[in-house]
Amino acid sequence: xxxxxxxxxxxxxxxxxxxxxxxxxxxxxxxxxxxxxxxxxxxxxxxxxxxxxxxxxxxxxxxxxxxxxxxxxxxxxxxxxxxxxxxxxxxxxxxxxxxxxxxxxxxxxxxxxxxxxxxxxxxxxxxxxxxxxxxxxxxxxxxxxxxxxxxxxxxxxxxxxxxxxxxxxxxxxxxxxxxxxxxxxxxxxxxxxxxxxxxxxxxxxxxxxxxxxxxxxxxxxxxxxxxxxxxxxxxxxxxxxxxxxxxxxxxxxxxxxxxxxxxxxxxxxxxxxxxxxxxxxxxxxxxxxxxxxxxxxxxxxxxxxxxxxxxxxxxxxxxxxxxxxxxxxxxxxxxxxxxxxxxx
Numbered sequence: 321x322x323x324x325x326x327x328x329x330x331x332x333x334x335x336x337x338x339x340x341x342x343x344x345x346x347x348x349x350x351x352x353x354x355x356x357x358x359x360x361x362x363x364x365x366x367x368x369x370x371x372x373x374x375x376x377x378x379x380x381x382x383x384x385x386x387x388x389x390x391x392x393x394x395x396x397x398x399x400x401x402x403x404x405x406x407x408x409x410x411x412x413x414x415x416x417x418x419x420x421x422x423x424x425x426x427x428x429x430x431x432x433x434x435x436x437x438x439x440x441x442x443x444x445x446x447x448x449x450x451x452x453x454x455x456x457x458x459x460x461x462x463x464x465x466x467x468x469x470x471x472x473x474x475x476x477x478x479x480x481x482x483x484x485x486x487x488x489x490x491x492x493x494x495x496x497x498x499x500x501x502x503x504x505x506x507x508x509x510x511x512x513x514x515x516x517x518x519x520x521x522x523x524x525x526x527x528x529x530x531x532x533x534x535x536x537x538x539x540x541x542x543x544x545x546x547x548x549x550x551x552x553x554x555x556x557x558x559x560x561x562x563x564x565x566x567x568x569x570x571x572x573x574x575x576x577x578x579x580x581x582x583x584x585x586x587x588x589x590x591x592x593x594x595x596x597x598x599x600x601x602x603x604x605x606x607x608x609x610x611x612x613x614x615x616x617x618x619x620x621x622x623x624x625x626x627x628x629x630x631x632x633x634x635x636x637x638x639x640x641x642x643x644x645x646x647x648x649x650x651x652x653x654x655x656x657x658x659x660x661x662x663x664x
Contacts, residue, residue: 344395345615347375351385351402352496353545354431354565355602358636359402365635366623372616377402381545382496389605390415399610399617403603404431404496404565412664422608423662426621427652428630430642432566432591433501433598434578438558444474444481445580448597452509453477454486455540457533460513469535489543489550490534490563497547500600501563502532505581508597551576566591567640592642602641608659618657625653 349359356379367374380388382403389401390411407425415423435451437444453459454477458466474481491498510531511517520527534540543550547564551572554562562576566586569578578586582597590596604624611617623629630636632643644652654660 346373347614347616347620348398349375349377349400350380350388350398352382352404353379353547354404354497355402357567357639358641361639362624362629366620370619375620379545381494383494386411390418390420392418393420393609399607399614401605405499406603407605409664420607424606424608424659425662426604426656428602429644430591430599431602432586432596433497433563434566434569434586435561435563435581436569436576436578437561438554439575439577441558443577447582448505448509449512450478451505455488455534457535458530460516464515466530484559486539487560489541489553489560492542495545497565504598507531570640588642611659621656625656
């Protein structure tokens, strides 16, 4: 015989007041392969120094990570997305369409994109124009038109460069590193042609297509989101070059070396001072709705923005992160820990 106990008003109030049951007790972080080693280091320290579980960090590329982040709200979706470029307006709209309407932006430091090769080969000195002419799908002509890229060797691009075939290992289209390389290096070299620079004012889509589109004839090889894999391949092939973040050069300086670009070496001080031409800001994005829902979110943000973490003498600087200035760190720490919402 079953017994039905009466449901009291107090029991109902107690049930309503109870926190929602969680299927997940670890912070889930996705995104940029460049930010990955910094985020992983903070996650490991956080797990060891607090009672919270170590956050799970996945390297999915900036675009792939933001797509996962914007998939919705709830414990089955990512809490934080790392990005080696700023979030795009189209990604903000995707988030909003899926109910992710409160996003906290965090700028964490700077990074240089290096054009590197094996230490077993000679270090090269290239200009942004050299990089563009070597890697663009179509290149400008003196007649004010464009043509399919005819260059197969570096010497054809610039007589002072080695007489070896153009073979560059780089990230895929989902990568923030590739986005930044296209904007800073490719476009930087493309607009050294006067008629192309003028084209930006008359036909911006044509200008962007000509300046940002990377060749697909085998000279540029998509090597995935794993920058360590590019480093390994350069070690095996001294004739090849690779594109990746400065931190991977810093951690593998016994294996690879960075090219001098526009007369500037990819060095910590040169990037921090803004002299190195292929440098960008690094970010992560926080789903505000998950703060207070997923254990440790606020505490993780506090760990990341501690001076011992991201400061000039912090442990992330040892990993290759170029710190923000004192004023910028103070400003961003206030925004991040105060959960200020993204303003675009």
